[in-house]
Amino acid sequence: MFAANETGGAYAEYLAVKPAAVARKPANLSFEEAASVPVASQTAWQGIFTHGHLEKGQTILIHGGAGAVGAYAVQLASHAGATVIATASGDDEAYVKSIGAGRVSDHRKEQFEKVVREKVDVVFDLVGGDTQQRSFLVLKEGGHLVSAVQPVSQEEAARHRVSGEMMRLAPSGDVLAKIARLLEEGTIRPDVATVYALQDAAQAWKDIATKLPRVHGMSPSGPAAKHGKIVLRVA
Ligand SMILES: NC(=O)c1ccc[n+]([C@@H]2O[C@H](COP(=O)([O-])OP(=O)(O)OC[C@H]3O[C@@H](n4cnc5c(N)ncnc54)[C@H](OP(=O)(O)O)[C@@H]3O)[C@@H](O)[C@H]2O)c1
Structure with a gap:
């Protein structure tokens, strides 16, 4: 079984979680891979489908598409039949x-609103700030701006005739079970x-803070990868 802990904090061997938040762990994933899934993938699912109302044939712009949440959003939106445009660093293209x-x-080289000529149905914002502000310029009337990082100005949303939230x-065993099926059939993939080790958690934070998260750790698939979640092995 696997789940996202609603109250946060997972530096423990045992955790109490609500049964409604739990789903069966995909059989093809290691425990480390499974641990990386629930928070990022459910945030992506709920951001684009529950709040963004993304449908097949629509276009979505995902800010931070190379990040942990963004990578799930890109995969899920693409699988749902949407056209996916993402902002990311050029080396993540x-x-x-x-x-x-x-x-x-490439958010380091260009302003997305100058290159995204068509209007999009949904913007999923994992960056905030000025990026969120400029997103109103590329949304269709009636479109949805969903941010996982900061509140959306309701004045701006009304002015552009879009919804913003x-x-x-909100951890959900039902959503997680759907994600688990997609992982099990290989439609989407996790990224660790x-x-x-749990006792190296402080070092993990130091490495993250210095933007060198892969120096001291060990990727399960050999040389450490550039993307994905950092996982603590508790046992
Ligand atoms: N509301 C919720 O329930 C919820 C749940 C989970 C996560 N979150 C939040 O969602 C955000 C994303 O989480 P995450 O785990 O995906 O983070 P992450 O793995 O650190 O990914 C962030 C990504 O954004 C990219 N980025 C930075 N500045 C950018 C810009 N101006 N334009 C486009 N891309 C940019 C980064 O790449 P470069 O730095 O290489 O450019 C990186 O790939 C975080 O703020 C997190 O706290 C919220």
Whole structure:
């Protein structure tokens, strides 16, 4: 079984979680891979489907498409039959395209609103700030701006005739079971950057803070990967 802990905090061998938040662990995933799934994937699912109302044939712009949540959003939106545009660093372009984005705008080199010519149905914002502000310019009337990082100005949303809301993950065993099926059939994939032993949690935070999360850890698939979640092995 696996689940996202609603109250946060997973540095423990045992946790109490609500039964309604639990789903069966995909048989093909290791425990480290499974541990990396619930928070990022459910945030993506609820952001794009529950709050963003994304449908087949629509276009979505995902800010931060190479991140842990963004990578699930790209995969899920692409699988749902949407056209996916993502913002990411230029060196992540090949990765983000490989998981389903049709187009990638390099946030370090260009302003997405100058290159995304068509209007989009949904913006999923995992970046905030100025990026969120400029997102109103590319949304269709009636579209949805969903942010996982900061509140959305209701004045701006009304002015552009779109809906805008900040979402917060609400762990759901039903959603997680659907995600588990997609993982099990290989439609989407998890991404673990680094696994640390529980006693090295402080080092993990230091490495994250210095943007060198892969130096001291060990990727389960050999050389440490650039993307994905950092996992603590508790036993
Ligand atoms: N509301 C909720 O319930 C909820 C749940 C989970 C996560 N979150 C939040 O969601 C956010 C994303 O989480 P995450 O785990 O996916 O983080 P992450 O793995 O650190 O990914 C963030 C990504 O954004 C990219 N990025 C940074 N600045 C950007 C910009 N201006 N334009 C486009 N991409 C940019 C980063 O790449 P480079 O730095 O290489 O450019 C990185 O790939 C975090 O703020 C997290 O706290 C919220």
